[in-house]
Amino acid sequence: MVLSRDTSPEAERVQMELLRRMSPARKLALMAGLLATGRELVLAGIRHRNPEASHEELEDRFAMLMLGPDLGGSFVSARRARRKRIEASRDGH
Secondary structure, three states: OOOOOOOOHHHHHHHHHHHHHOOHHHHHHHHHHHHHHHHHHHHHHHHHHOOOOOHHHHHHHHHHHHHHHHHHHHHHHHHHHHHHHHHHHHOOO
């Protein structure tokens, strides 16, 4: 069974064998790295389309994109409210 159109069957066989031999911890570390890379690529695209956006706005746009308008909106609202509470506690209010 071919999984990738741009990889030869022999190379794919070697890749699968290497994956089978990896420890669960190594597989988890590999996936964590892939997820982090994917997140950075998405953020780079958002940053490219919104060059004037602050770090917080980029993170909010990322959440909206990943979670959708309903859950993303709720998440962004909750995060903003949390930030306000933290800022108020620092200011002594």
